Amino acid sequence: MNTTAPDLSCDVAIIGAGTAGLAAERAARGAGATTLLIDDGFAGTLCANTGCMPSKLLIAAARAHADLDRARMMGIDIPAARVDGRRVMQRLRAERDRFVGATRASLADMPDGICIDSRAQFIAPDRLRLADGRTVAARAVVIATGARPMIPEPYRDLGPRVLTNETVFELEDLPQSMAVVGAGPLGAELAQAFARLGVRVALFDEGDRLAKIRCDKVHSAFRDLYARDVALHLGGSPTPSKGDRGIRLEWDGGAEDFDHVLVATGRAPALDGLALEAAGLELDDRGVPRFDRNTMQCGGKPIFIAGDADADAPVLHEASLEGAIAGRNAARFPDIAPAERPPLFTITFTDPPLAAIGIAPDKDEIAGFADYGDQGRAKVEGKPGGLMRIGADAQGRLVGADLAVPGAEHLAHLLVATIMNGGTARDLLDIPFYHPTLEEGMKPALRAICKAAGLDPSQTRDSGNPPGA
Secondary structure: OOOOOOOOOEEEEOOOOOHHHHHHHHHHHHHOOOOEEOOOOOOOOOOHHHHHHHHHHHHHHHHHHHHHHHHHHHHOOOOOOOOEEEHHHHHHHHHHHHHHHHHHHOOOOOOOOOEEEEEEEEEEEOEEEEEEOOEEEEEEEEEEEEEEEOOOOOHHOHHEEEEEOOOOOHHHOOEEEEEEOOOHHHHHHHHHHHHHHHOOOEEEEEOOOOOOOOOOOOOHHHHHHHHHOOOOEOOOOOOOEOOEEEEEEOOOEEEEOOEEEEEEEOOOOOOOOHHHHHOOEOOOOOOOOEEEEOOOOOOOOEEEEEEHHHHHOHHHHHHHHHHHHHHHHHHHHHOOOOOOOOOOEEOOOOOOOOEEOOHHHHHHOOEEEHHHHHHHHHHOOOOOOEEEEEEEEEOOOEEEEEEOOOOHHHHHHHHHHHHOOOEEEEHHHOOOOOOOOHHHHHHHHHHHHHHHHHHOOOHOOOOOOOOOO
C-alpha cells in the first residue's frame, strides 16, 4: 500500500477530456463526487476537431457540388462550376474551429481547480502520477483517453503526403488525386466527398466490404451506386512507395501515382503511457483492459473505462453514454449498478447514407426488403436507388435493420425507436405515412414481415400505395 501523502485527492479522477471524459466528469460530479479532469492540452473533442464535424463540412461541400448535376437533370441550366479548393478548406477549418471553441468554452463552466493540464499514469489502482511529479489519490479512476489513427508500417516513412483524419483537414487546397486506404465508414465518407469535389480518388481495402455493411444484398446495391464516384479496388492491399509525383501505389493489375494517400485503416485506443500494469488490470490481446460494458468497470478494480479507449462502440452517442455510466458508477463505487445499453446504431454519411441498427442479418428470423430504385419520393428528388433490409423475430417484432437508401439517416431513427419500444412491423404500419415521402418506401419490407409472422396488416391504417409511392 502506498503510504506517501498525495499532492491532490478526489473521489473520481478522469483521464481524458473528450466526449466520454466530459460526460464522465459531469455524471460523477452530478452524483455528488469531487472530481479532477486530467488532460494533456484540453484540445477539444475528437468529434469537433478531426471527426464528425470537419468530415460533415467536407461532405456538405461535396453534396452542394453534386446537387448542381441533379439540378441540370431537372432542367435547370447551370454553367459548369469551378470548385475553389482553398475556399472549401478555409470554410471547413473556420466552422470546425467554431465547434472546437464551443467545446473548450464548456470547460470554463466547471468549478475552479477541477481541470488539470497534464499527462497521467497509474502507480496503483487508486493513485496516479502527473507529468510534473505530483500524485493524485482517487477513490475511483475513469480512463477516457480516446484513440489515435493506426498507420500501417509500409506508409510510416513516406512523409507528409500520407494523411490521417488528424491531418487531412489541414490541407490548404484540394489535391488533384488521392488514394484512400481503408474502406470503413470514415474512408468511404471522405473518398466520396473528395471525389465529388473533383479530386481523382481510388479507394483500397484488403476486404471486400464498403463501410462495414452487414447485409450482402444491401452492400451489392450500395456498391453499384458508390462506384459511380470512386474507383474501387477491394480484396487486396496495394504496395506504396515514393514516386516522382507523390506516392506510387502498385496492386495486382495496376499502378498509379497519387498526390496524397489518406490512411483510414482504423484507430487504436490511446493507452500508451498510462502504466496499466501498475493498476493490476487484466488486458485483452489488444492491450485494452477487460471491462463490463453495462457498468464500464474494469474487473473488480475501482477503475472504469469509456469511449474510444475501450475499442467497443466508436460513435459519439455511445461514448457519451459510456462516460455517463462510468462516471456515475465511479462516484458510487463500490456500490455500482448496470445500465441498459441501446441497440447498435450507426450512420455513415455517404450518398446514399448508410445505417446499421440492432442485430445482424444472420441472427434475425424474418427479413423484409424495400427497393428504392423505383420509390416515388426518391425519383422525385432525382435520387432513386438503394436497398433497405428490416429484420424481425418470429412474432414480427423489429430487431435490426440495414439501410443504404436516400434519407437513411432520418429513417433509421424511426426504426431504432420502434426496436427499442418492442414494436412490430404491424405497429409501424399502423402509424400514418404522409405521401409522398421516403418513409412510405419502408412499407414493402414491413408488409413482408407481417406476412411471414402471420400478422394481419389489414387491421392497420396501411391502405396500400397511392400512385407514385
